[in-house]
Amino acid sequence: xxxxxxxxxxxxxxxxxxxxxxxxxxxxxxxxxxxxxxxxxxxxxxxxxxxxxxxxxxxxxxxxxxxxxxxxxxxxxxxxxxxxxxxxxxxxxxxxxxxxxxxxxxxxxxxxxxxxxxxxxxxxxxxxxxxxxxxxxxxxxxxxxxxxxxxxxxxxxxxxxxxxxxxxxxxxxxxxxxxxxxxxxxxxxxxxxxxxxxxxxxxxxxxxxxxxxxxxxxxxxxxxxxx
Amino acid sequence: xxxxxxxxxxxxxxxxxxxxxxxxxxxxxxxxxxxxxxxxxxxxxxxxxxxxxxxxxxxxxxxxxxxxxxxxxxxxxxxxxxxxxxxxxxxxxxxxxxxxxxxxxxxxxxxxxxxxxxxxxxxxxxxxxxxxxxxxxxxxxxxxxxxxxxxxxxxxxxxxxxxxxxxxxxxxxxxxxxxxxxxxxxxxxxxxxxxxxxxxxxxxxxxxxxxxxxxxxxxxxxxxxxxxxxxxxxxxxxxxxxxxxxxxxxxxxxxxxxxxxxxxxxxxxxxxxxxxxxxxxxxxxxxxxxxxxxxxxxxxxxxxxxxxxxxxxxxxxxxxxxxxxxxxxxxxxxxxxxxxxxxxxxxxxxxxxxxxxxxxxxxxxxxxxxxxxxxxx
Numbered sequence: 307x308x309x310x311x312x313x314x315x316x317x318x319x320x321x322x323x324x325x326x327x328x329x330x331x332x333x334x335x336x337x338x339x340x341x342x343x344x345x346x347x348x349x350x351x352x353x354x355x356x357x358x359x360x361x362x363x364x365x366x367x368x369x370x371x372x373x374x375x376x377x378x379x380x381x382x383x384x385x386x387x388x389x390x391x392x393x394x395x396x397x398x399x400x401x402x403x404x405x406x407x408x409x410x411x412x413x414x415x416x417x418x419x420x421x422x423x424x425x426x427x428x429x430x431x432x433x434x435x436x437x438x439x440x441x442x443x444x445x446x447x448x449x450x451x452x453x454x455x456x457x458x459x460x461x462x463x464x465x466x467x468x469x470x471x472x473x474x475x476x477x478x479x480x481x482x483x484x485x486x487x488x489x490x491x492x493x494x495x496x497x498x499x500x501x502x503x504x505x506x507x508x509x510x511x512x513x514x515x516x517x518x519x520x521x522x523x524x525x526x527x528x529x530x531x532x533x
Numbered sequence: 534x535x536x537x538x539x540x541x542x543x544x545x546x547x548x549x550x551x552x553x554x555x556x557x558x559x560x561x562x563x564x565x566x567x568x569x570x571x572x573x574x575x576x577x578x579x580x581x582x583x584x585x586x587x588x589x590x591x592x593x594x595x596x597x598x599x600x601x602x603x604x605x606x607x608x609x610x611x612x613x614x615x616x617x618x619x620x621x622x623x624x625x626x627x628x629x630x631x632x633x634x635x636x637x638x639x640x641x642x643x644x645x646x647x648x649x650x651x652x653x654x655x656x657x658x659x660x661x662x663x664x665x666x667x668x669x670x671x672x673x674x675x676x677x678x679x680x681x682x683x684x685x686x687x688x689x690x691x692x693x694x695x696x697x698x699x700x701x702x703x704x705x706x707x708x709x710x711x712x713x714x715x716x717x718x719x720x721x722x723x724x725x726x727x728x729x730x731x732x733x734x735x736x737x738x739x740x741x742x743x744x745x746x747x748x749x750x751x752x753x754x755x756x757x758x759x760x761x762x763x764x765x766x767x768x769x770x771x772x773x774x775x776x777x778x779x780x781x782x783x784x785x786x787x788x789x790x791x792x793x794x795x796x797x798x799x800x801x802x803x804x805x806x807x808x809x810x811x812x813x814x815x816x817x818x819x820x821x822x823x824x825x826x827x828x829x830x831x832x833x834x835x836x837x838x839x840x841x842x843x844x845x846x847x848x849x850x851x852x853x854x855x856x857x858x859x860x861x862x863x864x865x866x867x868x869x870x871x872x873x874x875x876x877x878x879x880x881x882x883x884x885x886x887x888x889x890x891x892x893x894x895x896x897x898x899x900x901x902x903x904x905x906x907x908x909x910x
Contacts, residue, residue: 354906362810363906382815382902390812401807401909405554415811417547420540466812 308338308470308501309359314368314378316354316526328354330526331368336503337519338469341496344505345512346523352505353398353474355523359503360393360472361385390415394463398475400455402447402462409434409443412461419466433461437491453484460491471495471502477511485510492516541824544817548824563833569786570837570885571844572779576853577877578845580769582869587764589870590702591757595626595729596738598755599745609724614749618730621744623737629725631714635679635707640668642705646717649708656713658692664704666694682719689713797896805900806908818901819894826893830886838881846871 316329328351336342336359344352357363358370361377364385370378377388394415402411412430434440437457442450447458456476463471473492477485485508492502493516506512512520522530552559599618601610610629618627632647644665654660661671671677671691678688695703715722732738742754797805805818813821844850846869900908 357904357906360810362909363904386809386812386814389810395810397810397909401803401810403804403807406550410550414547414808415813417543418540418813418817420536420538420543422539462811 308373309336309503310369310371311335311355311359312369312371314355314358314365314370316351316358316363317366320366328526329358329365332523332526332528334521334528334531336501338501339496339499340518341492341502341504341516342519342521343512343517344503344521344523345507346505347507349525350523351526352507352523354526356472356474356503356505360395361389362395390418390466392469394466394468394471396456396459396463396471396473396476398478400459400479402455402458404446404448406447407444408439408447408450408458411447411458412465414465415462416465429465430461433464437461452479452481453487456480456484456488457491464495469501471500473502473504475506475508476504477506477508482510489514489516540817541820544821545824545828548821548828551821551825552828559829563829563836565786566829566833566885566889567837567840569783570834570881571840572852573783573885574838574841574881575844575850576779577881578841578873579850579853579869581874581877582845582872584765585872586869588761591761591764594757594760596732596735596757597730597742597745598760599728599730599749600753600755601727601749601751602753603751607727609720609726610728610752612723612725614728614752617748618728618745621741621748623732623734623741624730625733626731627728629728631711631720632726633714633718635717637669637679642668644707645705646707646709646714648711648714654692654708654710654713656710656716657688657690658709659689659713660693660695660708661691662695662703662706663697663700665707666691679717681717687713687717797900802900802908805897806905809901809905810909815898815901819898822893822897823890826890827886830889834882834886838878842871842873845869 312333313331314329314333315327315331318326318328332351332355344355346352354363358365358378361380365378368378369376372388372392375388377385380388403414406414409427409430412433413426416426416429431440431443434443437460439454439457439461442454442458447455450458456479460471463473471492477488480488489511492504495502496516496518504511504517511517520530520532521528522532599610599614601608601614612629615627615629618624630648632645635644635646636642637644642665649660659677661677666672669677673691673694675691676688677691678686680686689709695706695708709717714720720726730741732741738756738758742756745752745754808818808821809815844852849869
């Protein structure tokens with residue numbers, strides 16, 4: 307088992323008048339080398355749960371285990387370490403940094419590792435070739451189309467060679483053709499040995515035959531789990 | 534170690550690209566910052582150079598000047614005081630000086646009039662400083678007419694112009710023969726404006742001054758070190774006046790910098806969140822922001838300081854000279870000797886660069902210790 311969640315809760319603004327429980331004691335798991343999908347309407351807690359799994363935030367209570375290691379109680383420094391080496395993120399709005407080129411955006415997560423530039427560039431070039439972006443390498447990211455931006459986001463997520471790829475509503479800003487292309491890319495990544503966790507309320511994603519496991523959320527609770 | 538350096542190189546590269554991305558904002562900040570450093574450094578460099586100039590000018594002046602007071606006012610000193618002082622141990626040289634001020638209504642300026650020391654000047658000739666020559670449009674061989682105490686007019690031929698190198702102290706100086714001086718100011722023979730003494734051992738100067746007061750109770754000895762102290766206070770006071778005048782702009786800069794540094798925009802917060810999410814540590818983000826603050830403040834400091842150096846030592850501090858030089862009408866024109874004081878440089882650095890870097894780092898630290906998810910939302 308790759309990721310195990312046990313009675314995980316996340317409460318925002320705890321103790322305040324506007325306290326809100328986004329995740330209400332979820333217990334579930336995700337297997338290695340699979341494409342798993344969190345399905346649910348807006349506000350069901352998909353993004354919050356993805357953030358907790360990806361160490362972008364910490365649960366209020368409960369336990370998150372990555373392999374044999376409990377990561378829910380780790381201090382910030384170690385969480386960053388886990389984030390950097392284990393997860394690659396594709397955000398809904400891509401979150402590329404404007405004003406930087408495609409190549410610079412892709413290499414950004416690897417800067418703190420201090421690798422020789424030659425190695426870093428070679429790694430980025432491989433990804434650019436793989437995702438058909440080689441000719442866009444020097445372009446500023448704000449000039450790219452939606453599909454291209456998403457491929458840059460995927461390259462950036464893969465530059466540190468993570469074990470798990472987390473994609474939050476990856477097709478929200480894409481048309482149906484690009485969404486199908488995206489699922490094709492995810493399939494290739496699974497074949498390359500990656501585990502992928504996708505959150506989506508787009509049928510093009512959760513009905514895709516690329517998905518191995520489907521977890522449905524409603525109001526912060528798991529309502530169904532399909533394999 | 535190499536990896537650490539390489540990591541810093543990447544962070545600096547990223548910082549530079551951030552500055553270029555926000556070039557409008559960066560340029561505005563750099564300009565204001567540079568201007569502030571330029572103004573502060575100009576005042577500091579100028580007053581420091583003036584102090585040094587004054588010290589070097591006074592190096593060869595006598596250790597003690599003796600004045601005589603009568604009813605609390607300066608009075609002429611009788612010649613027999615020189616004989617009495619001659620009995621004091623430690624005094625090696627003593628002489629009387631004739632000097633005073635002459636108000637020239639034609640140019641509404643005061644001249645400092647002195648006798649020509651060892652150089653023997655004919656009674657009808659004078660030597661003048663560069664400021665007088667400029668103001669009155671005089672050159673060698675021209676005549677200058679001065680009206681005496683009793684109303685008589687005396688014409689003097691300009692026989693020499695004083696060296697421009699000493700313009701700081703000689704710009705308004707007019708030298709004439711003792712006889713001409715006595716006639717012009719109606720000072721009888723056997724009296725001097727004051728006396729000057731040289732003391733063999735510099736450590737005994739204060740002791741000699743104490744003995745002098747006992748010997749001549751109506752005298753007032755003025756020590757060279759006291760004159761230096763006075764110059765120092767005057768320049769410090771003038772420097773303070775300038776700083777007060779600049780306070781408004783300094784305050785505006787502080788507010789501007791604080792606003793820029795402390796109030797991270799939504800975009801900046803989101804960028805920090807993204808960097809954290811893709812694997813940057815809090816320390817990486819802080820290092821990057823440290824470099825951003827350091828690059829802006831160091832470049833501004835360097836540019837401002839170099840501009841101030843050029844302004845003070847090559848352009849005679851045109852912006853501040855009227856306040857800092859302080860001559861009533863005859864402003865001296867002179868090139869100051871370039872001097873950079875390490876302590877002064879460090880003080881300026883400490884009060885401008887460090888606060889800015891800190892003001893940049895603190896809000897970034899606050900943002901970067903927050904969960905990336907919360908920052909990006």
